[in-house]
Amino acid sequence: MTMTIEAPRSSTPAKKRTNWEKWGWIYMRVSGVLLLVLVFGHLASNLLFTEGGVHAINFGFVAGKLASPFWQIWDTLLLWLALIHGANGMRTIVNDYVERPGLAKTFKVLLFLSAALLILLGTFVIYTLDPCPAGADPALVASFCTAS
Template identity: 55%
Template sequence: MSTPLKASISVPRSKDLEVNGVKYNRSSSRRNNFEMFAWLFMRLSGVILVVLIFVHLWVNLVGPEGGVNAVDFAFVAGKWASPFWQVFDMLLLWLAMLHGTNGLRVIIDDYAERDRTRFWLKVFLFTTSAFVVLLGTLVIFTFEPCPAGADPALLAGFCTAG
């Protein structure tokens, strides 16, 4: 009679956990509240993003100004002439990028098996996310639909030649 194979399963809260050949370091020196704050941020930013996205969709696609057919260069220029809409769009951009970046960070942690791969994927993720946030913020706050000294043939129809 053969003895049944005994599977060895590590205690989930042990310091060194190994699952399918992948070792996870859960030493107390690495314990901090970052993951709890990241989890909380995902929930709060998700709720705020839902509100911001529906307002964004209503104003840009459904609103009384003519809906989706009215969205053009002049619509965006008029909208970004108001500091309220600049801050609104910046908040939407930042929250969406940070929310998405945090979600991808978790996916990288879950699926990248080697430390070196995980490190470089996160470097690429954080670099591109920072670039998009910086570039988007600059576009929102430095947008000038009628720059002084520009060729009048290249300006939008609502700009006055001056």
């Protein structure tokens, strides 16, 4: 008894396509680990290593931190990774539970637009926040600000 394998239907090689689900899965694992480091570093620096703990957090504290390029990059990474991670998780939920294709596409477009808007606005605030606003109460601004 001999076995024969039939020839493939097409002799042209298949076009390589990006497997977005695989890359989304990998992103969720990598960003999850990075987010753990970023979130716990953020909490430790704000609550444990700050004299006064949570009671010391006010506009001056935040503005003072965001005046440092290190904390700008830290908070930008935290913002971007968290929003993309969350949006990708919500996209997965939409894929799993929304059965109507049109409604699923609408949800995913709205999800993408809201995540993009929040990323843009958050990044804008991180890099343009003025730690020493004119006319502000000196008790509320960053410690390095001079009185106006």
